[in-house]
Amino acid sequence: MFQLQALCKEAEPQSFREVQIIKLTNGSVVAASVAEYSYLNNETQIQFINNELHGVLTDILNTTSNLDKISQAFNNSSVTLDQITFPPPEINNITNLEPYVNCSGFANYTAIVTNGRWQCVGHCKTNPNYCNQHGECLNDIRKGPICRCFESSLHQYYGPQCEFYRRGPGFYGALFGSLAGVLLLLIVIVIAIYAKKKYTGVWKRSNSFNRRLPAFEEDFFDFTDSAYHNLGMKDPYLSEAFRPHLGNVDNQLQVKTGHPDLLDINP
Structure with missing residues (x-):
């Protein structure tokens, strides 16, 4: 029994389940046994049991060395393999396992x-x-x-x-950060434009003042004779006490000579 079970399992170890002796006949011992194999959830093994297991198991049981092992179980009696039969397969392919x-x-x-x-x-x-x-x-x-x-x-x-x-919170952080950056940039641009305009206005007024200053100096601070003459004024820095006016001098004066050191002028 154990020898036969080991040989049947050797044919297909994964799907083998058991061997049962179902009948013994007197005289020459005739043992009818059933080896049970199960269909596994594998298309390859299903096809092996249906198409190849019969031949593999037959070859194993017909091997002389394996028959000798069975013979030892029956007191070294001669053992031969009569036949191996397989019932029609219940499962033909993997889809037939769906009910299970x-x-x-x-x-x-x-x-x-x-x-x-x-x-x-x-x-x-x-x-x-x-x-x-x-x-x-x-x-x-x-x-x-x-x-x-x-x-x-x-x-x-x-x-x-x-x-x-x-x-997410990161989106709003990036959004407000970008808006703050744009606002800061606008403020800088506005300040730059305002400073530029202010500087340009100061520069223009400075140039205008510089252009008026020479004329002012020339018109109002020129104390030359020509300036006073043009204004109809007398030069206060030139005293007429030191300018002889010949128009008031009598050119008919008589000069008496007597003392050379004295000049007697009679108006």
Whole structure:
């Protein structure tokens, strides 16, 4: 029994379950046994059991060394393999296993075939747009799909499926900072324009004053003879006491000579 079980398991270790002796006949010992294999959730193994297991198991049981092992179990009696029969397959491919697949133990999970296997897949995989591409979708086997919404200092998404949007605090900080910068720049420009206009006005008045000053000096501070003459004034710095007016001198005066040192003038 144990020898036969080991040989049957060698044919397909993963799907082998057990060997049962169902009948013994007296005389030459005839043992009818049944080896049970299960269909696994794998398309490759299903095809192997249906199409290849018969030949592999036959080759193993017909090997002389393996028959000797069975013979030892029957007191070294001669053992031969009579026949191996396989019933018609109950499962032809992976899709025939669908009635046996159950995902009810997982919230919002669906059974689908992936890479030749039945799998219970969460809603995040069957509906990639569940979080509206604004968050990470996580499958909770008890609660179902959960969205972890994206957040940053500028943008924030929220809601059960990240369907809502609001500005982050960083956005308003950047906005008001930019407005403050623009306002400061405008103030600097206005001050620069005002200072330039003021400087230009002072420069023009200075030039006008400088242009008037020479004329003023020439007209009002020229104390030369010509200036007083032009104004109809007498020069106060020139005393007429030292200017002889020949018009008042009698040119008929008689000069008496007597004393050479005296000049007698009679008007």
